[in-house]
Amino acid sequence: MSHQTGIHATAELREFLVNARRGDVRAMKIVIRSEQLVLGAYRHLSQSWDRDYDPCVLPLLDSLEPCYILLRLDTHNQQGYEWLFISWSPDQSPVRMKMVYAATRATLKKEFGGSHIKDELFGTTQEDVCFQGYLRHLSSCSNPAPLTVAEQELSQIKATEDERRRVAAPSGRGKGKTEISVESKPPTLQGLAFPVQEEAKQALQHFKQRRINYIQLKLDTERETIELVHTSPTETRELPARIPADTPRYHLFLYKHSHQGQSTEAVVFIYSMPGYSCSIKERMLYSSCKNRLLEEVEKIYRIEVTKKMEIDSGEGLTEEYLYEEVHPKPQALKQVFTKPKGPVGKRGNRRVIRGAGENGEES
Structure with a gap:
């Protein structure tokens, strides 16, 4: 996916991100300044990630300005340490600022390396992004809410379409072929x-x-x-x-x-x-x-x-x-149909038809 706002990380920030991924940085705050992603602040490791969480994350939050926070976890994958990506967008911040941060989030993930990010968290209040808020997030992910009726219907539709495609797929010469005639239509075209x-x-x-x-x-x-x-x-x-x-x-x-x-x-x-x-x-x-x-x-x-x-x-x-x-304009009232006028000009002498008398002669 292409960059979303044209805002990129500075060379200094890119160098810091590379070092942070393999160093002793526990958390870092990244902000947008002069249409560039720059380092706002960072915190070193002190204890385990869960004990470091609130002392490192909460002081970095500004009640009037969005930011991104990357918190290093203590787990690993093939790329190295895994990280939590936090998007902070307080309600009091200007709408356009929030929009710019939301649109630039994918760019920062790409600059940092998406394979290093284990989980993402979004919040507008401290309760959303504090340690307990993150635990609530993990709980909701492991125990998702029941599907709504609309979600159940969409899930059933998708399962039906998958089954139709599976049945229609050729499985060998002379077998599994879908017959098509003027009476039939491809099932996937139904939606x-x-x-x-x-x-x-x-x-x-x-x-x-x-x-x-x-x-x-x-x-x-x-x-x-x-x-x-x-x-x-x-x-x-x-x-x-x-x-x-x-x-x-x-x-x-x-x-x-x-x-x-x-x-x-x-x-x-x-x-x-x-x-x-x-x-x-x-x-x-x-x-x-x-x-x-x-x-x-x-x-x-x-x-x-x-x-x-x-x-x-x-x-x-x-x-x-x-x-x-x-806001379409209401349709104008149709004009009442009127009989068109006859042609203008001489129409010849008016012909008078007289009634017939008793003997059949004109009277």
Whole structure:
């Protein structure tokens, strides 16, 4: 996945990260300054990771500014020590600042090395990210909440589609072939439910909480998953540039505007398919997955989509166009049909037909 905001780590920070992964650093705080990721502070090892947790992490938190905190655990994998990645985003911090930090998180993970990160934790209060908060997080992961009705339905749909694909897959010459006639259609075209990957799920949660205002998603047609492309903060005037000219995408945009003198917002879902420059396979898969993705967005993540749009390019995706799509004008009353006037000009002498008399002569 590409960098999401264009914000990168400084050379000094990259060097520190390399040393920290193999040194005696217990925790480090990383912040954004002048559109760069820089080291804010760090703490050395003192005791075991659980005893060091609160003394090292809590003093690094600022109630007005987001940050990232990396805490070294005492467990190992093939890459070395494992780390906990904490995203701190206090409610009191400015919305745009929170959006920038949320959109840059994946960049920092890539700079640090995702294989070193064992777990992630997000919080807006100290109770979320303190040691007890992390234990609650671990407990919720090991004992997930029961599925909602919508989640159960989606799970059943996905299992059914998997079974259909398995049965339809060729298993040998003359066997396992799917017969196709004018009466039958490929079962997968009824609507697919590709699983949404973890980063995309987190982005949807952040979007629901209004921590970000734009999400771009793509299909990994080989792995059959829905992946996050980026969540760059986006103004309405920047939206046309977010639409790729050569590949399909799904977009969620929080359209903030004024309507009838009141500030309001609307969630717009955009399905962009750039004509026939895409392969038939891509066109079929994106079209088939769209409705199931929307169902998950609306039912599981409780994101109310105001307007659903299908476009082939970003051209014309202006403020005026969005406004008219979200607030369509009432249809004008149809004019009452009136009999058209006759042609203008001489129509000849008027012909008078007289009634017939008793003898059949004109009277």
